[in-house]
Amino acid sequence: AQTVTQSQPEMSVQEAETVTLSCTYDTSESDYYLFWYKQPPSRQMILVIRQEAYKQQNATENRFSVNFQKAAKSFSLKISDSQLGDAAMYFCAYRENTGNQFYFGTGTSLTVIP
């Protein structure tokens, strides 16, 4: 079974600084999707960024970028110029190309210090 591991239950970052959230996953598939979702205190899940496994180029979305290391099965999220509104739980998720089910990590709680 696929598993997604987020080894950092909590992280903190100074406002305007950069922080990296780690995520590793286990799969025998070669084609799949990876996602980072953000869940602020309002509890709504918001898609931050996605990566297709067949793409070597790391996905970027404004201040958010990923470091996708397929061989190492690693998918870390980098947040640059952190803002107070970035404070939230961040969930890494995996989905097979041929399936619908998402596998979520246990989440990382990010605190942004003013």
Place this chain on the structure above:
Amino acid sequence: GAVVSQHPSWVICKSGTSVKIECRSLDFQATTMFWYRQFPKQSLMLMATSNEGSKATYEQGVEKDKFLINHASLTLSTLTVTSAHPEDSSFYICSAMSASNQPQHFGDGTRLSIL
């Protein structure tokens, strides 16, 4: 785009009653919808996957008769918690997907409190 509306956002009811939660995709057709349960400070736990017009697929350990799911149209899925008890109190989140190569879009969640 890709807005998913979930209603109600918060419901409090007495033990033994049934509660229906609606999940609507407002600007796209959702071929697949998902229902999750989330306990405080924990990750999302998938309860079931529903495809329009067919029976939902439940995850192991989730009671089908307890959590009734209906996905009658491409824009609406409902979760009914039947004969709810205090242990059913939780945060329930739905998500919808338009196609298999698209991300899931989540509703705002429903906080269910059973007294």
